[in-house]
Amino acid sequence: MNNAEIDALFASAKKPAAASAAATAVLDAPPSAADSFTDLGSATMGNGEVPMAMLLDLTLPVSIELGRTSMTVQEILRLGRGSVVQLEKLAGEPIDIYVGDRRFAEGEVVVLGEHFGVRITRILQTAQAAAA
Numbered sequence: 077m078n079n080a081e082i083d084a085l086f087a088s089a090k091k092p093a094a095a096s097a098a099a100t101a102v103l104d105a106p107p108s109a110a111d112s113f114t115d116l117g118s119a120t121m122g123n124g125e126v127p128m129a130m131l132l133d134l135t136l137p138v139s140i141e142l143g144r145t146s147m148t149v150q151e152i153l154r155l156g157r158g159s160v161v162q163l164e165k166l167a168g169e170p171i172d173i174y175v176g177d178r179r180f181a182e183g184e185v186v187v188l189g190e191h192f193g194v195r196i197t198r199i200l201q202t203a204q205a206a207a208a
Contacts, residue, residue, distance in 0.1 A: 139174040
């Protein structure tokens with residue numbers, strides 16, 4: 077749609093009896109890719125919020141952080157198979173669970189058969205997650 081067609085649509089919305097030819101042409105046009113977004117507009121609540129059901133199938137990255145350390149480039153280049161990297165956290169301390177880039181929870185490492193897993197021990201409040 078060009079600007080003239082958009083202006084014609086606005087004008088026809090203000091004066092329904094006087095619909096212009098440009099607005100009629102736009103209404104008779106085949107649906108475009110932009111028309112697929114109209115469902116989102118009708119699904120929003122009156123206050124502009126999106127219903128929670130629309131967010132439930134979003135995929136977010138989840139990261140588990142065992143600990144951190146700082147190393148020089150020279151130390152990194154010396155790493156090889158069997159090298160041990162010491163982290164700042166002590167054994168037994170809770171590990172951090174991030175959803176996106178926000179700290180979301182704390183947990184502990186568990187072994188499930190031949191795989192590692194994480195048992196969530198505490199979900200953080202919003203203020204705690206932001207402060208950490």
